[in-house]
Amino acid sequence: MMKKLFALMLAGLLTVGCACAETAPQEDGFRISPITDEIFARIQGKSFKDDCTLPREDLRYLHVLHVDLDGETHEGEMIVNYHIAEDVLEILKALYEAKYPIEKIRLVDEYGADDETSMRDNNSSAFNFRFISHTTRVSKHGLGLAVDINTLYNPYTKVVDGERIIEPATGEPYLDRDADFPYKIDHEDLCFKLFTEHGFEWGGDWEDRKDYQHFEIPTAQIEEWYPDNK
Numbered sequence: 001m002m003k004k005l006f007a008l009m010l011a012g013l014l015t016v017g018c019a020c021a022e023t024a025p026q027e028d029g030f031r032i033s034p035i036t037d038e039i040f041a042r043i044q045g046k047s048f049k050d051d052c053t054l055p056r057e058d059l060r061y062l063h064v065l066h067v068d069l070d071g072e073t074h075e076g077e078m079i080v081n082y083h084i085a086e087d088v089l090e091i092l093k094a095l096y097e098a099k100y101p102i103e104k105i106r107l108v109d110e111y112g113a114d115d116e117t118s119m120r121d122n123n124s125s126a127f128n129f130r131f132i133s134h135t136t137r138v139s140k141h142g143l144g145l146a147v148d149i150n151t152l153y154n155p156y157t158k159v160v161d162g163e164r165i166i167e168p169a170t171g172e173p174y175l176d177r178d179a180d181f182p183y184k185i186d187h188e189d190l191c192f193k194l195f196t197e198h199g200f201e202w203g204g205d206w207e208d209r210k211d212y213q214h215f216e217i218p219t220a221q222i223e224e225w226y227p228d229n230k
Helices: 002-017 037-043 085-097 115-120 169-174 190-197 219-225
Strands: 031-034 059-067 073-081 146-148 156-160 163-167 214-216
Touching: 031 085, 059 085, 073 085, 085 190, 115 163, 115 169, 163 169
Parallel strands: none
Antiparallel strands: 031 059, 059 073, 146 214, 156 163
């Protein structure tokens, strides 16, 4: 009991003594922070568009480390919804510790918030505000509740009116999921296992389309968090 009381007192002191109260402590390059003015200046008018209805306060900035295919360590940045920030940080840290290769983790704003350009560069990202076409409902990426990993090698595809859509367009060589190539996500992949263990759904399991790069929070949970998103 005394140990618990001491821990609570210590946590209170740390919170009072820190100017950035919601900033998680840095540990081996992994941390969470609110969207500071400096970070907001980088995303305003890009991923955080002028018509963005999601409060800035609902977003969190992640600083992470990741390794590429050569085992080289890189710094990465990602913006996600605060509801999943701890989970995503934990997942990315576990992937880093396992030396799981992720080529790039950059804010989509470095690509002008253009998804196609970001995906062609095999960039992994999350938040990019947008509405679902022809609706007033914010998409899961627009809420910061979906994450895309190693996007070039794990494309999105769907057949519409007999025509196959592939995003990114340069991802066509990687539609054959029986082929052996780097960065591929499947059911045996550590990335798939970690995200699904944390409650995410994988776009590679969808029936009407496939989105092999994509992990998202289930719709039922999002409706609890954002009941007015209709």
